[in-house]
Amino acid sequence: MTLVEQLKDAMKVAMRAKDKPRLGTIRMALAAVKQIEVDTQTTPDDAETIKLITKLVKQRRDAIKQYEDAGRQDLADAEAAEVVVLQEFLPQQLTEAELEALISKAVADSGVSSMKDMGRVMGLLQSQVQGRADMAVVSKILKAQLA
Template sequence: MTLIEQLKDAMKVAMRAKDKARLGTVRMALAAIKQVEVDEAKTLSDEEIIVVLTKMVKQRRDSIKQYEDAGRPELAEAEAAEVVVLQEFLPQQLSDDEINTVVAEVIAESGASSMRDMGKVMGLLQGKVQGRADMAEVGKIVKAQLG
């Protein structure tokens, strides 16, 4: 079953269960995917859908931080609930040890030796960990290993 089919099935289940929060989040994800498809005039593959969903999760995490800084925990909780729903459709997240291993492998493969090579390393890593790790955290690990 493709990712878009999984999202549509989740929408139907949420409708039947009258789970408004989950239904809203799934509909929002489908709308974001449809918007990208219309903008690019093509049907997205599962990998491209993962990129869209990853971007949505990142946006929500940024919002959570801003809401917490502004003293609005109720809004942060709503965003956190959306993150939980969206992550159900993303691949299994990598552990810190797995991320460290992948980063070390990519650094060795690319021959990177200094911080000047960070862009090249991050570009190679993006394809390997997209949707399975927070790229900001991956960037910190790359800096630590190169620095």
């Protein structure tokens, strides 16, 4: 079952359960998938869908930070609920130890030893951790290892 099919099934379950917040979040994700279909004239595969959902999660986290800075905890809580729903459709998140091991291996494989070559290692890691880790955290760990 593809990720889009899983989203559609989850939408049906949320409709039957009359879970409006969950339904709204799933519909928003499906609308983003539909937008990609219209823009590219192709059906996105699971990797593209994971990339899209990761982008949506990142947008929600940025919004949470902005709402909290503005003192709007009610809106921040609504965004946080959307993040929880979206993360159900992402692969299992990597632990910090697993991330450090992946980063160490990528650094060793690429032979990078300075910060100026960090982009090359990030490029290698991008495909390995897509949807399974926040790239800001990956960047932070990589900087610590290269420093």
